[in-house]
Amino acid sequence: MTTSQDLAKQDAARRAVDLVRSGMVLGLGTGSTAKLAVDEIGRRLAAGDLHDIVGVPTSEATERQAAALGIPLSTLDRHPRVELTIDGADEVDPHGRLIKGGGGALLREKIVATASRRLAIVVDASKLVERLGATFPVPIEVTPFGWTTHLDPIRALGGEPVLRARDGTPYRTDGGNLILDVTFAGGLADPEGVAAAIRARPGVVETGLFLGFSPEVIVGHAR
Template identity: 45%
Template sequence: MTAATDPVKLMKQKVGKAAADLVKSGSIVGLGTGSTTAFAIQYIGERLKSGELKDIVGVPTSFQAEVLAKEYGIPLTTLDAIDHIDIAIDGADEVDPQKNLIKGGGAAHTREKVVDYLADQFIVVVDGGKLVDRLGSVFAVPVEVIPMAVTPVMRAVAKLGGKPELRMGVKKAGPVITDQGNMVIDVKFDSIDDPVNLEKTLNNIPGVLENGIFVNCADRVLIGEVKDGQPVVREM
């Protein structure tokens, strides 16, 4: 099977395109991180190049988003230079029926949270495999921690009933280091009954910068699925 006919890749492209189509000329756009969002960035760039979109500036949530935006010709700005974000497009690792999310599989959740919460409209792009009945069913909660606080934070999350694990690098010896120069602890909870309070509780642990629970922020969730070998997109 070639990449061109891989139904999963085609489905991610289709969801990314559906999100990119929601961007209007003159918008400030939050550019998220991850494989599906990467296609949205590509399509925003193509719409700009063709002249269908004009006067777009992007706010990247990670080095990955920054590199892709430059590659596809999307001008970038910073939060210092703007007073609002019209629309943000980002992925998620889990989405529950209330549109609460777990993010941070790519360790970019701190910057994603800043940008996604600021946006007037936050569009989440996922494949159907990311839908769960309850947060924490499959995915651990990523917690970004300043390096000196790793051990006490791991103790504190264990007291909350979580199983903490320091995220280690792939093709890199030692732990994953975020774009901010911090470490990530992945915390598995047996069940997250109250994501709103858990998000606050985790962020109140000294040394924690931000965690990957996103509550009450997603406006629309676009879901890609493969049905009868064909990619389809539906909205939650």
């Protein structure tokens, strides 16, 4: 059954794809709402409404999806400048700061977002928060070697880390790393300070705190 949240996600995805022009190099995001945007890009290509699109996927899952839809794909090595990336988020605060990484692709998502001239973030209203970390843990990608050494320092910052697992097996990112999902009671009072402290640790690959990107946030509505 299609829910109002499903309709809102579809609305956000369609409106984001309205920003796409033929000939663009696009960053293709990861996650449930970004997946809908990739589907819509594929539909418009097949219908002839768009042409000469090149997609740079942010995950292996998105790469498989886009290839199945006939979207031509490339890499940042061949196309280091991306005109527009459409991606989702797990949380968005009033300053346009994001938590991403619920789908496990935070590292590649951040690399592609950094290479992008424009970043469109597609969400439904449930992802809007007053304070980051209020409803969703902060994913932290770490190397498997020495991952337990990060637990106490993260706790000292006010977080409670849990190793992400599926069916009892530690989750591995496309890069072969692990993810710690860190809950901050009451959310983050200083996202920049926490991000800097965590990223300074050897063995931390990246955090799911997307700060300083000034994204175009597209909030979908059930219609």
